[in-house]
Amino acid sequence: MPRIGVVTFPGSLDDRDAQRAIRRADGEPVALWHADHDLQDVEAIVLPGGFSYGDYLRPGAIAAVSPIMTEVVAAANRGLPVLGICNGFQVLVESHLLPGGLIRNAHQQFIRRDQKLIVENADTAWTHRFQPGEEIVIPLKNGDGGYIANDETLKYLEGEGLVAFRYAGVNPNGSLNDIAGLTNERGNVVGLMPHPEHAVEAGFGPDTPDAMRSGIDGLRFFESAVEALVARAA
């Protein structure tokens, strides 16, 4: 069973949800601690949502320079799959593993909604169980989700197909080009504002046309990683 680390920072909220999502995808979650340098030989890493270090300075900024992130950045640069969710996405951009930045939502309000997304890049470590262009729904909940980057960076992201997810139906926070999530050129690092780990079990996910709270589109993020790691080990 692939061992997937979940980093807990002071202020992380969704670390245990991420661990649970990994378990439901037949992976073995491994709790990692921000102050350690030890990645415990995990084969993939999730940076969970929350408000690391109180979001002081900038969201994700202090977490990005925590001891464990030195190792996460090095591992990501070696090709280890890394998924950053919400605050984890903010940590990824502050660590320069993904380009651009995230600022306060354009309307100034914290938002929580079940969000429609288009899967733009289904060729990454965390998205290959999706179809390109597929529409999925997972929860979104954040205050600082406005994605921004300069024109040159946007052109690069669009040109190289590095936009992994785009908001559909409504742009909830003013993100440029409706960007909800990104990947890197290697496809091992993925970051997004919405929360796949909150849509992994029927009864607790977003509503679908079939039944209330039956949405489990988030599960395939974790299944993608587990499947690739199992295939590699075989």
Add this chain to the structure above:
Amino acid sequence: MPTIVVDVMPKAELLDPQGKATTGALARLGHAKFENVRIGKRFEFQVAGEVTDAVLAEVRQVADDILSNGVIEDVVAISVDGVQVSADAPAADAPAADAPAADAPAADALAGEAR
């Protein structure tokens, strides 16, 4: 102990939602003459001993790498005990055309505040 002040502002070309909301509030309160509010951050910290060129270089590095995120923000001013120094390293190859001049009124304001 010398006090160092670093001023960070959101990049001019990017939307500043906090500033925009504040501009709206001012207008509602009858102060529509004040436009384009932008909200930045001011960091104050102290350093033991003399602020040598090496210390100043370290301040600039900290300002660029940690106190600000160059993607969304600019370091607009650095001062030591109220005296403004260039926010750009003297040997930096990046053009500093829009860096505030050392004798800008802002420097005097900072000096007054620091004491």
